[in-house]
Amino acid sequence: MDKNTQLYKQLYSIRHFETLLLENFPTGVFHGTTHTSLGQEANAVGILSHINEDDVVVSNHRCHGHFLAYGGDPAALFAELMGKPAGVCGGIGGSQHLHWRNFYSSGVQGGTVAMAAGMALAEKLSGKDAVVVDFMGDGTLGEGIVYECLNMIALWDAPILIVLEDNHIAQTTPSHLAIAGDMQKRFEAFGIPTTRLDTSDILEILPTASRLIEKVRFVRKPQALIIETARLGTHSKGDDTRTSEMLTRLWQTRDPIAIHGARLSEQDREAVEQEVKEHLGSAFQTALEMEGGGS
Amino acid sequence: MSSKSPVTVLDSLNLGLHQAMRDDPRVILLGEDVLDPYGGAFKVTRGLSSQFPKRVLTTPISEAGITGIAGGMALRGMRPVVEIMFGDFTTLIADQVINHLSKFQAMYHDRVRVPVVIRTPMGGRRGYGPTHSQSLEKFFLGVPGLTILAPFHIKGFETLGTPGKLLYDAIAALDFPVFFVENKTQYLLKLMSTNDLQEYEVSQIETAGAPAFPFYKLALRSAPKAQITLAAYGYMAHLALKAALRLAYEDEIFCEVLVPTQLSPFELAPLFDSVNQTTCLLTIEEGTLTLGWGAEVLARTTEVLGPSLKVARRLAATGAVVPAAPDQEADCLPGIEDIIVRVREMA
């Protein structure tokens, strides 16, 4: 399979997983809440294509895309969301609190930045060359602990890449109502070199991500990457106050699956989609048949 | 590093920290103003940054941040010790303690460990005023996944002294988050040796928890059977002992003092045994009354002993704030006289 097709498969896998999730929620097979990564798939795939086995990934409430791009098992994730003992965290963590290998996520804004900072410092103090990648959102910038940790990350040279996925909205609050001043300057105020990307195209994300991760790995100092992106779905379920015009426009111009899919022939695209649908359909089925998870 | 025997609680804690850092290279200390020669606001960390320069981090004034960072470090194999300069500032770390550190192990399906010790001095009686004199451990009692310990100023047979040994064990031997409650006035207490305890019959009872932490029972030696159980921890245990002595000698009211070192999770079997005999219980704490430590102790004692418990009361701090003026502060925080008055009412 050529590179583009491979990438499309990864992107589409996340897209389809989240779609299946949203379609099946009303049937009651999934419990609790979830925060889907629709529109942000390229960020996850683009950045996590460049990490190695010992690197650590920390994510937030919107973590499915990161988890799957990291290599997490979709059946285990479905099962976790179904509340089954065979799920990623035995049904205890649910959608927001996942841990597998070196992947960790949690649902309190800002708290994960501290966790990631500590992890990076631990990796550094033990003399390893691992990198910690931490995903946060624009809304996270409201939390004080973020600034406390940016300060210490810079002060102590934590080997961390902070990826801020700026989808311009935090739940139902657009960023212009929540963020004063400049996002990039916040990081730079602490002396953390910051790169800004405004794209939903994976081929534009990949080289930047590669460069930044290498830099963190070898220079052993922090970097920040702000990716302007689009959240194509609701915050969790049913909570989207944006107008339908706006959403349509976003779907038309900022859909990473459409953008990258256009590079493949229709035939190849459909073949990949079919494969993914079968694979995820079967993962879903497997999870359904697993024990436990009462209603 | 001095090899002399610890004289005060402060010495003991300092020795415990030195020993812990010496024994395990994964132990790392984070705190504000902890570097030598200052050695920490209350000097508990004195000498550590000189002995272990790479493993003592002086931090910005970021209590939440450093607690969260300690959690991340612990998840990746280190054994951090966080000093929060004043117990009053533990409100700032509540999210990291409650939503993060104490939950990681359970929510990640037992696949991680969080060996973090957060230590902080609570308590007043220094005139530092409302935001520097409180005892806020009560807000963390009962948080699942969090162990709360408080040392007792007895030398015991430990070279480190029992406070240092308790701290050492919390750091070196436990793999889950610990909130280690120190007390500013308790720091200066001389560790009681056998000679200092001649008036008392001291028993050390291991609790049923896993791991077990010592629970001390002190009765008046060769005196009539105790009629009332006084339950207290930390600095208040010192005041309870003084009060018990005076009550015995002045009023012939005989108390036995029960001192837990593990506050949470609650392991009160030794207390229940004592109250089963005395039928009368007074809890004494420096925190505020409502929903405090004493409230939980009374609830549990009632559940277990039922009508065998005849009289039960709590003594705690009063007032909206801990005032700075020494006389007003003394009125607000329970002292030896307050304990004596209350016990006389109950007897």
Place this chain on the structure above:
Amino acid sequence: MDKLTPIKIPLLNTNEPDALLVSLECKEGAPVKQGQVLAVVETTKSTGDILADKTGYLVGLRYMEGETLPAGEVLAYIGETPDAQDPAMPPWSGKDTLQLEEVNQPNGLRITTPARELAIASGLDLSSLPHGPLITQQMIEKRLSGQIPPQPQPIPAGEKRILIYGAGGHGRSLAAMIRKLGNFEILGFLDDGYPSGDQVFGLPILGGSEKLPELAQDGVRLAVNGIGGISDLQVRLSVHDLLYQASFFCPTIIHPTAFLEESASLENAIQVFPFAYIGTEVTVNFGCIINTGVIISHNCELAPFVNLSPGATLAGGVTVGEKTLIGMRATINLNVHIGKAARIGNGATVKANVPDRGVVPAGSIWPPRR
């Protein structure tokens, strides 16, 4: 008279009345120059130097490094000569001056205020009360009403008559020791197992425990516990109780060949047999038996009623709990703690702490090798 200038502890921090004496920079009697640093004190928030405000000699130093002192307290004086002394100041004994609050302990007597007041009001002699138990009003009432027999008078000066309770092997060794010491007059043995009037080891059997009150009335007040208690400690303890109830006093007996360091401190009712060694800063509590050839190295602490069998060897810093028995030639390693009522067998090697009631078999090594 020398002029003495006091050097006071400064108030470094208005919130803290006490300061820790971190270091003393000169000794008693040393010459000091004006402006010289004499000591360093600190509080939790600040450190300060105490300077000499005149030239002279440092005298009357009353404290040691590590002590906590209240502000305003006199640390020492600067005198005109190195021997200057304020006659109003009691001489410093050199001991640690830190003291815990004492409630009410005249001469080691433990008595509640109500009991004391009643005793005094009723003309009861306080020195006739036993030491040890906490004396309550009820006990005084019982005494006054005749329920508790009156205690005999305190030991008159020069009283040398002594009893040995127990005429077995241990009692006889004690008799030999006391004869060797020559400072007591042994009246005889008390022993419930021998007929009265028998002679054992050249000494009469005076009778059993029933003889105690009579002898006490006669003015005999000294006794030693001749029960070794190896097989049954309870018997030895009950003899102590008996003697105590009868108001007998057990002096500590030390064989002349035993060597005790000056800094060792011993309670009453202890027996130290020939060639025993008690090292520096050792504490031995009430009723211990230190048998022949026992070696107790520096800084050990023995709780009451510990029995060290012949040749038992303790390294420095060992602490032994109440009523524990350590066997012959057993060796206990540095800083080990042995709990209460434990039994260490003959020839055992103890390298780690032994819990209360622990038993280490003879000839074994504790902890056992895996």
